[in-house]
Amino acid sequence: PEKLLLEYEKPIIFHVIDSLNDSHCFSKVFAATSPNSPDTKHELEQRGIETLDTQGNGYVNDLNFLLQKMDGFVFVVSGDLPLLDEEIIQKLAEFNSESVWTSFLVSKEFLNSLGLESNLLVKCDSIECAYTGISIINAAKIKNSNSVKENYIILDDKRIAFNLNTKKDYELLSGS
Numbered sequence: 392p393e394k395l396l397l398e399y400e401k402p403i404i405f406h407v408i409d410s411l412n413d414s415h416c417f418s419k420v421f422a423a424t425s426p427n428s429p430d431t432k433h434e435l436e437q438r439g440i441e442t443l444d445t446q447g448n449g450y451v452n453d454l455n456f457l458l459q460k461m462d463g464f465v466f467v468v469s470g471d472l473p474l475l476d477e478e479i480i481q482k483l484a485e486f487n488s489e490s491v492w493t494s495f496l497v498s499k500e501f502l503n504s505l506g507l508e509s510n511l512l513v514k515c516d517s518i519e520c521a522y523t524g525i526s527i528i529n530a531a532k533i534k535n536s537n538s539v540k541e542n543y544i545i546l547d548d549k550r551i552a553f554n555l556n557t558k559k560d561y562e563l564l565s566g567s
Contacts, residue, residue, distance in 0.1 A: 427447040492528050498547055
């Protein structure tokens with residue numbers, strides 16, 4: 392099955408959608424979909440979740456495409472965070488940044504302590520960190536994501552650190 396439909400009590404994507412809705416932090420929750428995941432789009436629509444179509448040209452390109460059509464602050468979260476819950480969403484949404492783009496990171500050391508790895512690392516305050524797939528973006532001030540200075544917040548929390556990028560990650564999740 393498509394990655395976001397892998398089961399962890401329920402399909403992974405619904406852990407994310409339900410957490411966002413249950414947090415009561417947002418006026419609207421929708422899912423970005425692409426031609427690469429037709430079954431996921433179908434399942435989302437069956438549950439009455441609004442979807443926005445992207446071209447399926449990769450995370451950064453698809454996100455940039457959608458941000459061009461939005462205004463105001465947007466809370467962006469990857470659909471493959473099965474441990475996400477409304478409590479951590481509320482905590483993240485409280486971060487009030489003047490930055491155009493704020494991304495949440497976990498330290499590489501913390502990630503590795505969970506048995507997870509990432510190839511997409513960034514230095515923050517001389518600490519090697521991994522992206523969580525969660526950002527707060529002021530879409531009104533975005534013209535092109537390539538020209539935006541990112542603000543980073545390191546938050547070592549299993550609920551945002553555990554995203555499914557490999558079969559090994561899913562096996563770790565299923566074994567926990």
